Amino acid sequence: MSDLLVQSKTTAKDGKRIDINPTSAGWEHVGFQVYLLQEGDIIDQQTNDEEICVVVLSGRVSVNTTQEKFENIGKRMDVFEKIPPYSVYVPSKDDIKVEALTVAEVAFCKAPGKGNYRARLIPPEDVGVEDRGEGNTSRKIHNILPEEEAADSLLIVEVYTPEGNTSSYPPHKHDELNLPHESKLEETYYHKLNPDKGFVFQRVYTDDRSLDESMAVGHDNVVLVPKGYHPVSAISGYDSYYLNVMAGPKRTWKFHTDPQHEWLFNW
Numbered sequence: 001m002s003d004l005l006v007q008s009k010t011t012a013k014d015g016k017r018i019d020i021n022p023t024s025a026g027w028e029h030v031g032f033q034v035y036l037l038q039e040g041d042i043i044d045q046q047t048n049d050e051e052i053c054v055v056v057l058s059g060r061v062s063v064n065t066t067q068e069k070f071e072n073i074g075k076r077m078d079v080f081e082k083i084p085p086y087s088v089y090v091p092s093k094d095d096i097k098v099e100a101l102t103v104a105e106v107a108f109c110k111a112p113g114k115g116n117y118r119a120r121l122i123p124p125e126d127v128g129v130e131d132r133g134e135g136n137t138s139r140k141i142h143n144i145l146p147e148e149e150a151a152d153s154l155l156i157v158e159v160y161t162p163e164g165n166t167s168s169y170p171p172h173k174h175d176e177l178n179l180p181h182e183s184k185l186e187e188t189y190y191h192k193l194n195p196d197k198g199f200v201f202q203r204v205y206t207d208d209r210s211l212d213e214s215m216a217v218g219h220d221n222v223v224l225v226p227k228g229y230h231p232v233s234a235i236s237g238y239d240s241y242y243l244n245v246m247a248g249p250k251r252t253w254k255f256h257t258d259p260q261h262e263w264l265f266n267w
Contacts, residue, residue, distance in 0.1 A: 059104025
């Protein structure tokens with residue numbers, strides 16, 4: 001199995017299905033955890049030197065920080081309802097307590113923090129929704145924490161790709177700090193499929209092919225993108241969802257398209 005593919009732990013007693021940190025990923029910025037909680041379960045975390053955005057993937061929860069309380073948040077019971085999620089941004093040097101009010105799946109998206117911003121709720125109506133691409137490259141975007149919104153490091157988006165379509169496409173990369181043309185961002189892809197027995201194909205590759213991995217990625221698994229281009233193809237019969245977390249030395253998303261495939265913009 002590829003070192004870039006992280007499989008979900010479906011039998012974890014504490015509900016922690018995914019646990020990625022900079023050390024385990026071999027990079028510097030992005031951490032990512034997913035918990036599947038039963039009603040009444042509680043997760044306590046200290047943010048320490050990281051900022052954390054808690055994304056309520058499904059179910060209802062209450063989230064408390066040192067100074068704020070966000071009670072009974074969450075609307076969708078499944079990500080494939082395709083409505084934007086509730087999220088809570090929490091700065092560094094703070095505490096988080098998440099209590100599940102129903103069965104709930106919650107993602108903890110992490111990156112270095114400076115404590116510049118207060119904890120806040122990101123409700124669905126504050127999430128930018130857009131359609132991107134055309135034809136068999138069309139997909140729906142939920143901009144949960146884009147660069148226009150306050151954070152120290154984190155960039156967070158979720159993407160819905162219909163069956164048979166391709167996203168993160170034409171292939172692009174963001175692994176060189178060459179602003180204003182390209183930013184350097186690590187990225188995680190948390191994949192889900194509908195129906196969940198499906199899979200998508202994701203390729204991660206560099207111009208010189210020193211990295212060139214092609215993976216069949218199943219439901220609830222994560223792909224690490226430390227560098228390189230990283231397109232995703234949804235196979236016929238299975239709709240694709242993924243949650244992206246990005247962070248790097250500069251908080252901006254500037255990408256470079258693979259020159260071999262730039263002609264696709266002229267279809």
